[in-house]
Amino acid sequence: MADAGxxxxxVARDVDVPCPEGLxxxxxxxxxxxARSGLVAYVSTVPLDQFGEEPLRRSMEDLxxxxxxxxxxxxxxxxxxxxxxxxxxxxxxVYSGEEQVRRLLDERHDDFVEMLSRVAxxxxxxxxxxxxxxxxxxxxxxxxxxxxxxxASRQESSSPGTDYLRRRQASLRTREETWRQAGARAERIHxxxxxxxxxxxxxxxxxxxxxxxxxxMVLNGAYLVDEERAEEFARALDGLRGQGIELELTGPWAPxxxxxxxxxxAR
Numbered sequence: 001m002a003d004a005g006x007x008x009x010x011v012a013r014d015v016d017v018p019c020p021e022g023l024x025x026x027x028x029x030x031x032x033x034x035a036r037s038g039l040v041a042y043v044s045t046v047p048l049d050q051f052g053e054e055p056l057r058r059s060m061e062d063l064x065x066x067x068x069x070x071x072x073x074x075x076x077x078x079x080x081x082x083x084x085x086x087x088x089x090x091x092x093x094v095y096s097g098e099e100q101v102r103r104l105l106d107e108r109h110d111d112f113v114e115m116l117s118r119v120a121x122x123x124x125x126x127x128x129x130x131x132x133x134x135x136x137x138x139x140x141x142x143x144x145x146x147x148x149x150x151x152a153s154r155q156e157s158s159s160p161g162t163d164y165l166r167r168r169q170a171s172l173r174t175r176e177e178t179w180r181q182a183g184a185r186a187e188r189i190h191x192x193x194x195x196x197x198x199x200x201x202x203x204x205x206x207x208x209x210x211x212x213x214x215x216x217m218v219l220n221g222a223y224l225v226d227e228e229r230a231e232e233f234a235r236a237l238d239g240l241r242g243q244g245i246e247l248e249l250t251g252p253w254a255p256x257x258x259x260x261x262x263x264x265x266a267r
Contacts, residue, residue: 005094006034006101007046009076010254011087011112014040020079026072027051034098036105039112042080043101051094060092081254085120087112088256115259122198122224123252125233128206129189129219130246131182182245186219189240189247196233197223201257215246222257 007026014035019042023031029044049055059065070091077088095101105112194200205217225233234249241247 003048004045005048005051006097007044007051008089008093008095008101008104009042009044009073010080010089011039011041011105011116012080012084013113013116014038015084020083023076023079024072025076026069028072031076034101034105036102037109039105039109041101041105042076043098046094051092056092056094077254077256085116086254087115087119087259088254090260118199119224119255119258122226122255123230124255124257125197125223125225125230125249125251126253127189127193127219127221127223127237128217128248128250129182129186130213130215130248131185131218131244132215182216182218185243185245189219189245190221192236192240193221193223193233196229196236197225199224199258203257218245224255224258225252 007029009025009031019031019033025031025044027044027046027050029046031042031044034041034043050059059069073091077086080086081088095104190200190202201222203220203222205220208214208217223233230252237247237249
């Protein structure tokens with residue numbers, strides 16, 4: 001269909017793993033499979049008035065649309081991952097048609113096979129580390145000094161702005177030291193966790209608007225862990241809690257962070 005594209009969710013080995021019955025993906029479209037070269041791609045047909053190049057530019061700035069699409073994408077990947085090792089692809093990967101997907105499976109066959117072998121029997125776990133901001137120091141700068149402090153400042157300083165600058169510098173030093181110590185602690189946490197994992201990735205720390213938290217995020221890590229070592233990984237994490245750092249464990253997930261493949265030819 002000229003007005004439709006093929007949305008790709010994930011790739012797995014073609015080992016007679018059926019598409020989960022009744023599974024629906026983005027835009028509430030049915031999910032089906034395309035088999036080629038010993039691999040199988042999980043796809044949906046999507047309308048280009050929503051998933052064409054220009055509509056996507058607008059839609060990707062709509063957080064409600066993006067969240068709904070990401071949830072549907074993830075739902076499909078998790079359903080497939082429950083049955084077989086899977087290589088998820090990037091969100092909103094749209095091809096012109098089935099033939100282009102078949103060509104991808106032919107041309108990147110070896111890459112997909114290697115990738116699927118690497119993640120077989122393993123799961124991705126996410127760990128985020130947060131530290132409280134130096135609130136008291138920041139507040140001391142933002143709030144005006146008490147009358148007694150202003151009088152003492154006038155007696156000790158020849159310039160009205162000297163006291164403010166002194167408190168401002170102290171605040172910055174406190175923030176810098178807090179951040180330095182938290183960063184060193186995050187490095188230690190990452191080193192311990194990756195010693196249990198078979199692979200690890202450090203993603204960019206999320207802005208508070210995305211994380212939904214006021215604290216600084218000092219670690220946003222992903223860890224590929226053998227299924228039989230999942231409890232060991234959790235125990236290692238528990239042993240790292242405290243010392244001013246709050247740790248958040250998420251997962252297990254399909255191995256999104258360890259199956260990145262640049263799909264040539266996608267929209």
